[in-house]
Amino acid sequence: MSVVHPAGPAADAIAKLWWVMLIGATLIFLFVMALLTVAYRKNAAGVRDHKLERIWIVGLGICFSISILAALLAYGLVVGERLLPRPAENVVSVTAVGRQWDWSFTYADLPGRTTERVLHIPAGRPVDVSITTTDVIHSFWVPRLAGKLDAIPGHRNVLRIEASEPGEYAGVSSEFNGKGYHGHYFSVVAHDAEGWSAFLRGESR
CATH class of the missing domain: 2.60.40.420 (Cupredoxins -  blue copper proteins)
Structure with missing residues (x-):
């Protein structure tokens, strides 16, 4: 019953989609954890580096996450389209x-x-x-x-x-x-x- 042990082309495409989405979600999670670390970090003088925080939050926290989510969405739509029944021989x-x-x-x-x-x-x-x-x-x-x-x-x-x-x-x-x-x-x-x-x-x- 395991979806990650496919035995056919359709199930194989779904399993690959699952792994790709897991990897994408993991990358986003790791960057969010890094952002939390930066948000509470202080420089040597004990003052937060707000410029660096903005770079991380906008550049990686927003742009990176949106890019990953958009890529996952596009990949999911392509896989879903390919799984639709189409005319074929020997069906x-x-x-x-x-x-x-x-x-x-x-x-x-x-x-x-x-x-x-x-x-x-x-x-x-x-x-x-x-x-x-x-x-x-x-x-x-x-x-x-x-x-x-x-x-x-x-x-x-x-x-x-x-x-x-x-x-x-x-x-x-x-x-x-x-x-x-x-x-x-x-x-x-x-x-x-x-x-x-x-x-x-x-x-x-």
């Missing part, structure tokens, strides 16, 4: 329907097939998950594969996920939705090419 389409307190999944490539609490996808291919709900608001989240997206009654949101390698990845509904919320989880099984073909033939559950 797999599935539908995720949330309810208290379960998830069911249907597959465009396998009409009539529904799985409960387990989403099957091919590894190494983008998957567009059309997310909705039959009752209250839920939130679809597989931390190691992509960001989270709300499931809203009467509406469909599309989230693109992708697993770089075959495996099983934990998912959870990250929106409080009642007494059964603590057990509202699911898993994503990413198959290799042979396993995905077997799933489409109905030979895998």
